[in-house]
Amino acid sequence: MYLSTVSRPAADPPGPGPRRRRFALVSGNVVALGTVSLITDVSAEMVAAVLPLYLVLGLQLSPVAFGVLDGVHTGATALLRVVGGFAADRFRRRKLIAGIGYTLSAVAKLGLLLAGRSIPAIGAVIAVDRLGKGVRSAPRDALITLSTPPEALGRAFGVHRAMDSVGAFLGPLAAFAVLLVVGQSYDAVFVTSFCVAALAVVVLVLFVRERPDGGPTEGPSEPTVSVREAFGLLRSKPARRLVLAAAMLGLATIGDGFVYLLLQRREDLGLRWFPLLAVGTSLAYLLLAAPLGVLADRIGRLPVVIGGYTALGVTYLLLAGPVDGWPLIALTLALYGAFYAATDGVLIALAGPVLPARLRTTGIALVQTGQALAYLVSSVLFGLAWQAWGPENAIRAAAVAVAGVLVGTLLLLASPSRLINRKVPR
Amino acid sequence: MTAISTRAKIGVVVASAVLLGSVAAGYVAMAAEPAPPPPPATGDQAVTLTPGPRLLAITDRYVSTVATADPAGSRTVSGLECLRVYAAAGTGVCLKPETAWSYQMVVLDVALRQTRAISVPGLPNRARVSASGRMVSWTTFVGGDSYTSSGFSTRTGILDTTTGVTVASLEEFAVTLNGRSYRHPDVNYWGVTFTADDNRFYATLSTGGRRYLVRGDLAARTVETLKENVECPSLSPDGTRLAFKEAIDADPAKGWRLSVLDLTTMRVTATAETTSVDDQAAWLDGSTLAYTLRQSDGRPDVWSVPADGSGTPRLVIPGAESPSPLT
Numbered sequence A: 001m002y003l004s005t006v007s008r009p010a011a012d013p014p015g016p017g018p019r020r021r022r023f024a025l026v027s028g029n030v031v032a033l034g035t036v037s038l039i040t041d042v043s044a045e046m047v048a049a050v051l052p053l054y055l056v057l058g059l060q061l062s063p064v065a066f067g068v069l070d071g072v073h074t075g076a077t078a079l080l081r082v083v084g085g086f087a088a089d090r091f092r093r094r095k096l097i098a099g100i101g102y103t104l105s106a107v108a109k110l111g112l113l114l115a116g117r118s119i120p121a122i123g124a125v126i127a128v129d130r131l132g133k134g135v136r137s138a139p140r141d142a143l144i145t146l147s148t149p150p151e152a153l154g155r156a157f158g159v160h161r162a163m164d165s166v167g168a169f170l171g172p173l174a175a176f177a178v179l180l181v182v183g184q185s186y187d188a189v190f191v192t193s194f195c196v197a198a199l200a201v202v203v204l205v206l207f208v209r210e211r212p213d214g215g216p217t218e219g220p221s222e223p224t225v226s227v228r229e230a231f232g233l234l235r236s237k238p239a240r241r242l243v244l245a246a247a248m249l250g251l252a253t254i255g256d257g258f259v260y261l262l263l264q265r266r267e268d269l270g271l272r273w274f275p276l277l278a279v280g281t282s283l284a285y286l287l288l289a290a291p292l293g294v295l296a297d298r299i300g301r302l303p304v305v306i307g308g309y310t311a312l313g314v315t316y317l318l319l320a321g322p323v324d325g326w327p328l329i330a331l332t333l334a335l336y337g338a339f340y341a342a343t344d345g346v347l348i349a350l351a352g353p354v355l356p357a358r359l360r361t362t363g364i365a366l367v368q369t370g371q372a373l374a375y376l377v378s379s380v381l382f383g384l385a386w387q388a389w390g391p392e393n394a395i396r397a398a399a400v401a402v403a404g405v406l407v408g409t410l411l412l413l414a415s416p417s418r419l420i421n422r423k424v425p426r
Numbered sequence B: 001m002t003a004i005s006t007r008a009k010i011g012v013v014v015a016s017a018v019l020l021g022s023v024a025a026g027y028v029a030m031a032a033e034p035a036p037p038p039p040p041a042t043g044d045q046a047v048t049l050t051p052g053p054r055l056l057a058i059t060d061r062y063v064s065t066v067a068t069a070d071p072a073g074s075r076t077v078s079g080l081e082c083l084r085v086y087a088a089a090g091t092g093v094c095l096k097p098e099t100a101w102s103y104q105m106v107v108l109d110v111a112l113r114q115t116r117a118i119s120v121p122g123l124p125n126r127a128r129v130s131a132s133g134r135m136v137s138w139t140t141f142v143g144g145d146s147y148t149s150s151g152f153s154t155r156t157g158i159l160d161t162t163t164g165v166t167v168a169s170l171e172e173f174a175v176t177l178n179g180r181s182y183r184h185p186d187v188n189y190w191g192v193t194f195t196a197d198d199n200r201f202y203a204t205l206s207t208g209g210r211r212y213l214v215r216g217d218l219a220a221r222t223v224e225t226l227k228e229n230v231e232c233p234s235l236s237p238d239g240t241r242l243a244f245k246e247a248i249d250a251d252p253a254k255g256w257r258l259s260v261l262d263l264t265t266m267r268v269t270a271t272a273e274t275t276s277v278d279d280q281a282a283w284l285d286g287s288t289l290a291y292t293l294r295q296s297d298g299r300p301d302v303w304s305v306p307a308d309g310s311g312t313p314r315l316v317i318p319g320a321e322s323p324s325p326l327t
Helices: A028-058 A061-091 A094-115 A119-146 A151-183 A184-206 A227-235 A236-250 A254-266 A273-297 A301-317 A325-354 A357-391 A391-413 A416-421 B006-031
Strands: B053-057 B062-067 B070-081 B084-088 B090-100 B102-108 B115-120 B124-128 B135-142 B155-160 B175-177 B180-182 B188-194 B198-208 B208-215 B221-226 B231-235 B241-247 B256-262 B268-269 B282-284 B288-294 B301-306 B313-319 B322-323
Touching: A028 A119, A028 A151, A028 A184, A028 B124, A028 B221, A061 A357, A094 A119, A094 A184, A119 A151, A119 A357, A151 A184, A151 A301, A151 A325, A151 B006, A184 B006, A227 A236, A227 A301, A236 A325, A236 A357, A236 A391, A236 A416, A236 B180, A254 A273, A254 A357, A254 B175, A273 A301, A273 B221, A301 A325, A301 A391, A325 A357, A357 A391, A391 B208, B006 B084, B053 B070, B053 B084, B053 B268, B053 B313, B070 B090, B070 B313, B084 B124, B084 B288, B084 B322, B090 B124, B090 B135, B102 B124, B102 B135, B102 B155, B115 B301, B124 B188, B135 B188, B155 B198, B175 B198, B175 B282, B180 B198, B180 B301, B198 B231, B208 B241, B231 B282, B282 B322, B288 B322, B313 B322
Parallel strands: B155 B188, B175 B221, B188 B231, B301 B322
Antiparallel strands: B053 B062, B053 B322, B062 B070, B084 B090, B090 B102, B102 B115, B124 B135, B135 B155, B175 B180, B188 B198, B198 B208, B208 B221, B231 B241, B241 B256, B256 B268, B282 B288, B288 B301, B301 B313
């Protein structure tokens, strides 16, 4: 069930050459990218932690007005993510495009200072930040796949995502530390957040390599990637199946907001504990990302992804099931975190080898965009199901949808003979 | 690409970290200013909620009162820190900081003593007391779980100070929308105002990107929609009109017009206030509305305007917010 068997290994970059450091868990480039993500997430989560305080108490604005532009932003980000991915492939500048993404988000932190009380300006700044995030993720993930031998991709993504989550954990602490010193001066948090983000860009510029381990991954004689070729990516069967599967899997996710809301309603959890639900999930994600990545390298990525979505289905069933109290909360958050750990990086690890190296960023961008757009659709559908059938039945329907999506994914990505043989790669 | 030694790279990163760290630390040091000590109660008299010709408001985060006849004149300031305050018939409600990042709803007696406190989720937004002083309501903003998601929602609770019965969130109530039973996860409520029977109330319900005026029944735990695009209702003392904020072109991004709805005819009259008002207005008497407006730097002022659409807005209490007549 190992997906690289359907790819064309000849199109893949050569391995990282002579491995000087056999003991290294992941390549230096992955560590560098993980460090950049860690620092950037500290910066992003610093702002995330204080933005509600800033908008509501600092500026006395009604943040409900922000929801209006949400759909437009998501659509624009999706498009630009693919355009950015294509540009990264065409000019063979994945590092540059990722760097632009990180820089945009850093500048957005300063933008918050300049936006003042203007709602459109704040909306624009948030859009720029989101754009930066959208633009950078595909080239970053492409660099990880190009810096890692195919058999170690799961581990590489696991380590990267775990580092990323550590940053997300530290961010709010850093923000509150700043606020302890400055009181209500939220701009001090924004300036600090900008400085942290700028440091991440410095680390990216100095330590992340476009062509890992010195080996030229693409010869200069190779023709540049054309728009036509990029569109042709979807004509190749494995890539098309992959994007389709990713979009289908996206349809199975109803979103964190709904999961936490249902949990809170079920348990009549004090509303003030609500934010801790996200913390619990992140903790499970942080702890499980690397082990599940390693597991994916051992037993194959598809089984781990399937396992992750099974965990998601069980999470949904638990929300409408017989278990109550703290066991329910602990089990739900652990499984939900496991779902993220088993799918977020592993899916890209699964996708990487299927996509030709010269179009890998475009391909990863397509996979991520497919997922994001499908998620948008599924959250709307779930809202409608809730409206029509009530929350309990809506979540049961979501669990059924997960089962259906899993069958569809297996049909798309695993050939029946391999399923029977249960062949372990390598 | 020019080859730079790892040692040189680490040197550059360390230098950048020191430089950026100094910038951040410098800015933080500059922004850090000692919090002003709570002002002592001035004059002989302390702030009380005894009904009388005074206005209650928040001055620099502290509860204060001014004489209705001379609202810009001398101010009595208490040591009680609140982000929102309201009072009626000797009962007060205050949304105050509990810790540095959490808030509580506090019920106050006539001498501004705390009689009850409930921890509330999120950030203070609205607070109201029924005319009899029995019912208390509050709204908070919750969310922003993720910087890039617009996950803001509101939570509105109600407390019966006589029985102690608490509704933690109006979202538990059954909804009738345009005459039909309705449920949806995106339902949010804000801005409650109570009627004289201390059971019925008006509030804003938001769902599917639209905002409705609802009439609620606490005993029956139901709400029904009455009209679209009516937010933050505030019932007049005689119970016949609702002051509210009306989103311009039904789009909150364009701001709100302070208006009055006649509950008998359902006719809407815009007040003479043309600046966008993002507040739940308070009735100073049967014909005058008070509300908070913010200057460009965010500093608040309390203004008033006639409720019948005549006249012009008047600055009432400079540098104050959250006005409430002491009735």
